[in-house]
Amino acid sequence: MVPWPASHDRPAVVTVNPLNQLTLAELRCRTSVKWRTYDSDVLPLWVAEMDVSLAAPVAGALRDAIDRGDTGYPCGTAYAEALGGFAARRWAWPDLRVDHTAVVPDVMLGIVEVLRLLTDPGDAVVVCAPVYPPFYAFVGHDGRRVIEAPLAPDLRMDLAALDEAFRRARAGRRRAVFLLCNPHNPTGVVHRREELDAVADLARRHGVRVVSDEIHAPLVLPGAHFTPYLTLAGAEDAFAVLSASKAWNLAGLKSALVVAGRQAVADLRRLPEEVGHGPSHLGVIAHTAAFRDGGGWLDQLLDGLDANRDLLGTLLAEHCPTIGYHRPEGTYLAWLDCTALGTDSGPGTGEPGVVTDVAGPAKLFLDRARVALSSGHVFGTGGTGFVRLNFATSPAILTEAVSRMGHAVTEHATPAH
Structure with a gap:
């Protein structure tokens, strides 16, 4: 050059x-x-x-697909590979493995499917309120109970409240999940690594599984730093669900990825095959282009x-x-x-x-x-x-x-x- x-x-x-x-x-x-x-x-x-x-790379990828008549069923691992490259560049997450992922229709439906893998009807899902309203609606509609761990007055996670919520969720030795919003919607708080380390420690001690909604992860503003939950020690049995939906305005182009921690891969393998029929092929193309070329x-x-x-x-x-x-x-x-x-x-x-x-x-x-x-x-x-x-x-x-x-x-x- x-x-x-x-x-x-x-x-x-x-x-x-x-x-x-x-x-x-x-x-x-x-x-x-x-x-x-x-x-x-x-x-x-x-x-x-x-x-x-x-974004021009996304629009170009969609136009090319339309011109080819490429509007069939989604196939391949390009989406996960694009996310892996983006995660390595942006978040120092170099080991996001393609074979530890699954394509799902969108983040909330992906979360529901993971909750079905980890809990039974009547089991508890802990959330840090105030939080994204579909956390309540989707969890409740699927027969799980919501237990709130309210945020502290500074709008950050209250670890004492979370400890108590985990204890209640595990009463009777029932299975339980903490549905983490990372970054947090609606407050705009970006959780610090030390806060997430404390969450992982609490979850491990109580036997609570963590599912991290990281749809807003690319939208961290100057002065803060995003920590992917699965990069933490102690998060090996957790899940994260991500997409390009929020950062590139692709809500109408349905597609998302579930990522399993190393010890959660066996659970991911139980995901019903038909779940992968929901994502749009054009959605997969758009999200792939966003993560790969939309930086x-x-x-x-x-x-x-x-x-x-x-x-x-x-x-x-x-x-x-x-x-x-x-x-x-x-x-x-x-x-x-x-x-x-x-x-x-x-x-x-x-x-x-x-x-x-x-x-x-x-x-x-x-x-x-x-x-x-x-x-x-x-x-x-x-x-x-x-x-x-x-x-x-x-x-x-x-x-x-x-x-x-x-x-x-x-x-x-x-x-x-």
């Missing part, structure tokens, strides 16, 4: 913010749930879809999310100073403390897991600001009085949304004459 003669002769690196490429009018042409659930005057910052175009686009996205994370803090301080903002370390989700507004959780169901239920401060912002946010009460204990805001949008939309929220807060605080 011939070197560039001098630094000033090298081609400039063009940095493009993927969050700043689509107008509101263009986004309103979308037919996904984010843009079709509410009226057209509502700014939707709720469900975890990003306002971005497809440059992801870096630009992370820069945009980092800037939006700071912008959100500035906007809230200006327009909504009574709302508490815990700066997220990862994901593109902000967990906002609106308890000072004095709204309650009604008229929602009060039940976690009902993701479309809007109550409390989320209802205030929907009704008075025409901004759709995720209602905190559906995330379980500790969620009432909070909202989750998706900041994976353009700075202009984010600015308009928080400005509207500020006006709604002012109106709410002003006594009626």
Whole structure:
């Protein structure tokens, strides 16, 4: 390779913010749930879809497949190989073995299938609340019991609460699983290695198996570092479930990977063969391209999310100073403390897991600001009085949304004459 003669002769690196490429009018042409659930005057910052175009490597891989008519059944190990390469480059996880993986339709369905391998109906699944609402819904619908280990006031895992939850889950020597959200949704906390080491130690002492949902793993922002759970000593009997879905906005292209720890491979081998029929072949192609070739686009996205994370803090301080903002370390989700507004959780169901239920401060912002946010009460204990805001949008939309929220807060605080 011939070197560039001098630094000033090298081609400039063009940095493009993927969050700043689509107008509101263009986004309103979308037919996904984010843009079709509410009226057209509502700014939707709720469900975890990003306002971005497809990364060029992903779009190119899909176009090539369409041009070839390559729309049959998925086959091969390219997806797992691409994830393994990405994990080695990004997370110093060099030994993710392809033969320790299985392709599943998506992360939550993969989690359910793993729970079926590790537990029986009536057994307990421990979660750290507040947490992603489908953890409650999918676990409950499959006949397992949810036991909460609430997060500490700083929104990090409370090891004492987890210890007690593990003890309760194992009562009567029943089998139990800890469903870990790593990084954590909705708080945006990225668990530190020492915290995860402590979890592995607790799980080993109690005989609890760990299943780690790592769908947001590529979305760790500057200042934090992601630790794959399976890289820990003591996590050999655990599982992780990953996909490119969140980081490259591929929720509609179904595919994910279950990864088994060294001592969990025999369990993985019991996964029913028909589970592998669910993933989309185009989904596998898209996710493979994302992990293999989408790193440059992801870096630009992370820069945009980092800037939006700071912008959100500035906007809230200006327009909504009574709302508490815990700066997220990862994901593109902000967990906002609106308890000072004095709204309650009604008229929602009060039940976690009902993701479309809007109550409390989320209802205030929907009704008075025409901004759709995720209602905190559906995330379980500790969620009432909070909202989750998706900041994976353009700075202009984010600015308009928080400005509207500020006006709604002012109106709410002003006594009626």
